[in-house]
Amino acid sequence: MSQQKLETPAELFHYQVRSALTMEHHSLEALDELRSAAKDAKITKLFTHHATETREQIDTLEQVFALLEVDPSTAPSPATTGIKNQASSLLEKVDAKLRDRVALMSALGNEHFEISAYEGLILEARALGAGEAADLLQQNLDQETHTSEELRSALQELLS
Ligand SMILES: [Fe+2]
Structure with missing residues (x-):
């Protein structure tokens, strides 16, 4: 790695906000894949709604940059690249009837990472004033x- 070291808390914070932007782009890609994989109309609607919110989150991050x-x-x-890859590989492995639960569980895992x-x-932003x-x-x-609460209750409903 030839990149410059991040020397200060502010440099680290700025870098992490830039990583969060990538994280949200990965979320959009993952939501698209999960929505296509899911069968249940309520679940696909949940993914569509969260994709709209994710676009808003990208706009919000752009305001943070400004x-x-x-x-x-x-x-x-790299973490969200991994989360996305894990979802794709599990979707490939499961029978079609298990796709809804894989889609919901994968999305829930992604949400927890984002949280x-x-x-x-x-906390970093507050510490930096x-x-x-x-x-x-x-x-x-x-x-x-x-969203994580909505995904959890959709999963609970699906599994009950
Ligand atoms: Fe997000």
Whole structure:
């Protein structure tokens, strides 16, 4: 790796916000794949709705970049590449009748990763005195938390 080291908490934070942008793009790709894999109309609707929210989250991150005066470029997010790959490989492995549950479980795992990412970013933003950025990141966290609850209840309903 020949990249420059991140030396300060601010540089680290900015890099992580750029990774979060990649994370949201991965979410959009994953939601698209999960929506195509799912059969149940209620579940596909949930994925469509969250894809719309994910586009809003990308816009919100772009506002964060503007506030921080940081170039809105992406940084790698190998964890969400992995989450996406895990979903794809499991979808390939299962019989068609199990796809709904795989889609919901994969989406739930992705949401929990996103929740942890935003929780950390919000704390970092507050520590750096970037209160407005923290408030914007909180909006995304609230959406992710709400989505994870919807996914959990859809999964519960499917399995009961
Ligand atoms: Fe998201």
